[in-house]
Structure formats: structure tokens, C-alpha cells
Amino acid sequence: xxxxxxxxxxxxxxxxxxxxxxxxxxxxxxxxxxxxxxxxxxxxxxxxxxxxxxxxxxxxxxxxxxxxxxxxxxxxx
Amino acid sequence: xxxxxxxxxxxxxxxxxxxxxxxxxxxxxxxxxxxxxxxxxxxxxxxxxxxxxxxxxxxxxxxxxxxxxxxxxxxxxxxxxxxxxxxxxxxxxxxxxxxxxxxxxxxxxxxxxxxxxxxxxxxxxxxxxxxxxxxxxxxxxxxxxxxxxxxxxxxxxxxxxxxxxxxxxxxxxxxxxxxxxxxxxxxxxxxxxxxxxxxxxxxxxxxxxxxxxxxxxxxxxxxxxxxxxxxxxxxxxxxxxxxxxxxxxxxxxxxxxxxxxxxxxxxxxxxxxxxxxxxxxxxxxxxxxxxxxxxxxxxxxxxxxxxxxxxxxxxxxxxxxxxxxxxxxxxxxxxxxxxxxxxxxxxxxxxxxxxxxxxxxxxxxxxxxxxxxxxxxxxxxxxxxxxxxxxxxxxxxxxxxxxxxxxxxxxxxxxxxxxxxxxxxxxxxxxxxxxxxxxxxxxxxxxxxxxxxxxxxxxxxxxxxxxxxxxxxxxxxxxxxxxxxxxxxxxxxxxxxxxxxxxxxxxxxxxxxxxxxxxxxxxxxxxxxxxxxxxxxxxxxxxxxxxxxxxxxxxxxxxxxxxxxxxxxxxxxxxxxxxxxxxxxxxxxxxxxxxxxxxxxxxxxxxxxxxxxxx
Numbered sequence: 001x002x003x004x005x006x007x008x009x010x011x012x013x014x015x016x017x018x019x020x021x022x023x024x025x026x027x028x029x030x031x032x033x034x035x036x037x038x039x040x041x042x043x044x045x046x047x048x049x050x051x052x053x054x055x056x057x058x059x060x061x062x063x064x065x066x067x068x069x070x071x072x073x074x075x076x077x
Numbered sequence: 078x079x080x081x082x083x084x085x086x087x088x089x090x091x092x093x094x095x096x097x098x099x100x101x102x103x104x105x106x107x108x109x110x111x112x113x114x115x116x117x118x119x120x121x122x123x124x125x126x127x128x129x130x131x132x133x134x135x136x137x138x139x140x141x142x143x144x145x146x147x148x149x150x151x152x153x154x155x156x157x158x159x160x161x162x163x164x165x166x167x168x169x170x171x172x173x174x175x176x177x178x179x180x181x182x183x184x185x186x187x188x189x190x191x192x193x194x195x196x197x198x199x200x201x202x203x204x205x206x207x208x209x210x211x212x213x214x215x216x217x218x219x220x221x222x223x224x225x226x227x228x229x230x231x232x233x234x235x236x237x238x239x240x241x242x243x244x245x246x247x248x249x250x251x252x253x254x255x256x257x258x259x260x261x262x263x264x265x266x267x268x269x270x271x272x273x274x275x276x277x278x279x280x281x282x283x284x285x286x287x288x289x290x291x292x293x294x295x296x297x298x299x300x301x302x303x304x305x306x307x308x309x310x311x312x313x314x315x316x317x318x319x320x321x322x323x324x325x326x327x328x329x330x331x332x333x334x335x336x337x338x339x340x341x342x343x344x345x346x347x348x349x350x351x352x353x354x355x356x357x358x359x360x361x362x363x364x365x366x367x368x369x370x371x372x373x374x375x376x377x378x379x380x381x382x383x384x385x386x387x388x389x390x391x392x393x394x395x396x397x398x399x400x401x402x403x404x405x406x407x408x409x410x411x412x413x414x415x416x417x418x419x420x421x422x423x424x425x426x427x428x429x430x431x432x433x434x435x436x437x438x439x440x441x442x443x444x445x446x447x448x449x450x451x452x453x454x455x456x457x458x459x460x461x462x463x464x465x466x467x468x469x470x471x472x473x474x475x476x477x478x479x480x481x482x483x484x485x486x487x488x489x490x491x492x493x494x495x496x497x498x499x500x501x502x503x504x505x506x507x508x509x510x511x512x513x514x515x516x517x518x519x520x521x522x523x524x525x526x527x528x529x530x531x532x533x534x535x536x537x538x539x540x541x542x543x544x545x546x547x548x549x550x551x552x553x554x555x556x557x558x559x560x561x562x563x564x565x566x567x568x569x570x571x572x573x574x575x576x577x578x579x580x581x582x583x584x585x586x587x588x589x590x591x592x593x594x595x596x597x598x599x600x601x602x603x604x605x606x607x608x609x610x611x612x613x614x615x616x617x618x619x620x621x622x623x624x625x626x627x628x629x630x631x632x633x634x635x636x637x638x639x640x641x642x643x644x645x646x647x648x649x650x651x652x653x654x655x656x657x658x659x660x661x662x663x664x665x666x667x668x669x670x671x672x673x674x675x676x677x678x679x680x681x682x683x684x685x686x687x688x689x690x691x692x
Contacts, residue, residue, distance in 0.1 A: 021253060
């Protein structure tokens, strides 16, 4: 196996992310695969992006704009 | 007053934390690499240009390295002359060739050095600043500055009027988020500007005698709800931090504007004033990108963010100031012991969650509406706890101001047979049934008056098998007295002849992290109306005591030199204590009484410095 390197994109481990830990993945260019040195996760880029997409679901209002007036009025009744 | 004030700070760091990737990967430790310095200065110039393009004045914090770089010095002078930017000082970015050669030290964090080194570095860098610019700086900062370092600087350089003195809630959560490697362990301070105490820079000064002599500001302005159960380093006035938290869809980050707008709402709770601080280190806008995000989006996020402040400025909704200008403004317009207040609403997770934060010279308290108005985080500033940090001190890296309640680190509501963890709540009893108000979610309203701030929860319905009862909770913070008046009023009941028993209780402990600390030697007391009292020295033996018609119940936690009391404002209350045991390492005090419709159980919770001083 070859030396792990920073991948073309420096992804964080998706599994560690769910445990609120930022941990850089290493990339194994021989098999085009990422792996984590902290937890037991390894996988392809597509899998990382799929995890990320699920991670973002905690932010139900991620794309919602709340203005001053809307914040003041929010849950006031 | 109608004042929303903005400080934007940039620093020519020269050896940014994240750009020097070779050093990060252990391949090289060349702090003088021309490419790194060049890129860092380019980012600094870009940040400055973005701010000025939007009409925003900046504070340029010169790092140790920058004070030895001719281009950085020339740039600072030019920006000062052209745009009125303040040339200031910072202890961030000490690592550079000159520093290593002189000191042979590598720690990037001034607060973690031995005190003698802190003093040497402070004098060295202030004198170098004077040599370069011809005057001493009036503002400085770091991620953290303890009271001892600030006092030293203030004595030696009395012109210093303001400092970035902490990062709000960068405690155990941020430490863990950074793979237990980022030593900004500093929970417990106010979230906005304050005058720090001589005893502890994280606490608000009580009066002129206690005034450390500067205005302190937190490193960033953060979302006061998101940081409760998440690492704060994703939810601040720092667009690349927001991207770190993946709160973006490519270059769309509405949350960052929501955050600014919610800080505008904070004027409502702070007599017409609110404050934002933006401080993005150059490492967050490096050409190599940051984690999954490329350079273009990182830069665009900063452009968009400052453009929003620029728009607000044009609309007359924000005043941009330098740090020193803000320091002067704060002194002229705010009291030394000015309370900070916030009723914060969720704009991110899609919930109805709200949280109320209050801080003054005696405490910092967090009231959580989804827990029926339980106090879930309580820091006893009244204890005036000295806590110097750095090598050679007892606290060492742990700068946090200790809590006596923390419902996330230390369990909170009832979870299993060990009972509840640390929480300030109330239980409602009817017959053999019992309900903790922390299971009754609500929302809140705010009131203020002379000498008080009030958080009033909308009534919640407690459902017993044969009775429904509506309870309204109100917290009245009596400013700078250490007292909170807690009212639980029965505002509705399905059987108007019935009474329910309300048990106002506090389950407390102490610490700065998730782990339990030793409670041996704490004292629990129940005091009768006629002067009789029962005291217990804590020893994990599960002992309990109760007395009718009490005047107060108390707990003394000598490790944080704090006494906390519940003082009933009614006759005929039964008071008690419960000692706890090793699997439930808390102490509990409470007062209870039966009340009926339109009656309220009013109790004062008081925080004081205990007689036994530890520091």
C-alpha cells in the first residue's frame, strides 16, 4: 500500500463529522479511496458526499433567510 | 439609543495557522518561507480591500512577525493614513524566525506561557511596536488573556483601553471538534463586550475598584443557541467558520446574514445597543482552500459578508469603529458592570427553540425555554475566582470560568435511576404524580425596568391523570446583586379547588468539563425561621434532610468559593437537601409548598462568594 496523501480535495472524515470531530482523511491514490486514521471509515468520494448531504439535514433552515423583523416576530404567540 | 457597532479586525499574520501546510504535515518547519509570507500578506491586503470597498474601517492587529516585516509595517501605515484604520497589536501570530531565535519557544498561545515569558514577550512586542510606529498600541488581544496578563500590560502600558480577551464558549466542545488538539479551552465569559474583573478576565467587573482597566471583547460574535450543543467554531461572524460547519450550499450562506440580523435584534435587550466583531485570520482564505472548499468560495463568502455590513452602514444601521474607538464609546455609554442580555431564537435548525442569556458582575446564566425555563448553565462571577492560566499555574490550559450548573456537560434533566444531573428547575406534584417543568417546552418574552431584567415564559400545561394545571415561570434578574427572583404561578387549573405542590430545586456540582469533580467538603444547609440549622459536609453518603417552615437552603462549594441559596419569599415552605452519591455526583437543595389557582411560589436564588477563599 502506498503512502496516504491529502486528496485532490481535502475532505474531512464523514463519520467523525457526525461525532463533531474535524479529522482530515488521507487519500490512497492506488485504489482511489479515502480513509480515516482515527475511526474505521474508508470509502470513495461519492460516499463522502452522500454522508455530507445527510449531515447538512440537521440545518433545516440552512437556506432560509430570517430578517430582523422576521426574527422579532418568530414564535411570539 | 439605537446603536449596532461593528469591529472588523485583520492581522498580517505572515505564518498563518493553516497556510503553512508543509509545517502542518511535518515536512518542514521553515517559518521564513517566502511563499507563505507572500501569500499571507496578499490575503491581508485582499481582506483590507474588501472592507474598504464596502466603506468599512478596520483595526489592523500587528503580529510579532508583522512587526519585523517592512511590507506589513508600510501597509499598516498606508491603511491608517488612507482609511483611518487603527494600527493595533496582537499576541496572535508570535511564531516567526525572530521570535524563535530570541526565545527558543514555539507556543503560539500567549495565555499558555509561563508568566515570566508572558511579561517578556509583552514588553518586547510593545516596545518593538513603539520603535516601528512611534507610539504604543491602545488595543491588543489574543484568543485569551487572563486577568494577570491584562493587569501587567495595563500597569506597564496604561494607554491600552481594549483587548480581544476570549473566544466565547471555546471550551470542551471546540477542543473535541479539533480532535482534542486546539487549546482554546475557555467557556464561561460574556458573549459580547464587557469590562473585565481584576479577579478574572472572564467575569464582569463589579465596580471601579474591580475594573481591570480595559474593555474586553470576544474573538467573534456567535449564535447563542447553536453553540450550546455544538462547537462554537462553526457558528460565528466568520463566514469560513460557517462553511466549516457546512451551513452553506456552495456560495449561499444565508445563515451568516441571519446571525448579523439577530445581533441587530439584540438591541432590544440591551437598551438599544448591540455589537459584532469580525475577525478572520488569513489562514482561512488561503489559495489552497480550506478543507472541502476552494479559494474562490472562501473569498466570495468574505466579500458577501462585508458587503452586507456595507449595505447596513449605508442604511445607517451599523456603525463601524476601530477597536479603540469602540473602547472609548463603551466607556462613555456603558456602566462598568453593565448587564448583557439576549433572548436568542433558532434560525438554523428549524425549531421553535429559544434561549435566554444573562450576565452581570455576579453571574452568567442561561435559561432554556425548551426545558421549561430551566437554568442549564450557571457561572458564579460573584465568587471572584482567580484563575490564572498557562504553564506553571494550577489551571494550566483550562481557562474556563467554572460552572455550578451545566446541563449538557453534567446530564441535566432526569435520565436514569441516578436522578437528574445539574439543573435549576422545578417539579410539580399532585397526589403521587410528579412532573419536572424541564419536560414542558415553552417560549419566552422579555421585560426590563429599573435594576432588573425579566424573562417570562409562556404558560405550560402539566397533565396529571386527573388534573391539568397551567404554570407560568418568570425569572427576574436583579442586576448586579447575585439574586434571581424565580416565580412559578398557577395561572389555570382544571379543578379550581385543587392545589399542586411546587418544588423549586437546584441540582448543582462544579467543573469546567464533562467529567465530575470532587464534591467532598461541600456544605449543604437547611436554615429554620428561628435560627436553627442543619449542616452536612458532603461525602457521597446519600444523606437527606428536610425541615418545615424554612428561611433558606444553601450549598457551599468551596472549590469555586461559591455559596448558592434558595430563599423562599413565602411562609410555610419545606426546605431540604440531598447529598448525592458517586453515581449521581451532585448536590441538591430545594424548597416546596402547595399552591392553588392564581397563587405563585416565589423564591430568590442567590449567588455569593463563600467565606472559604481558595484563590
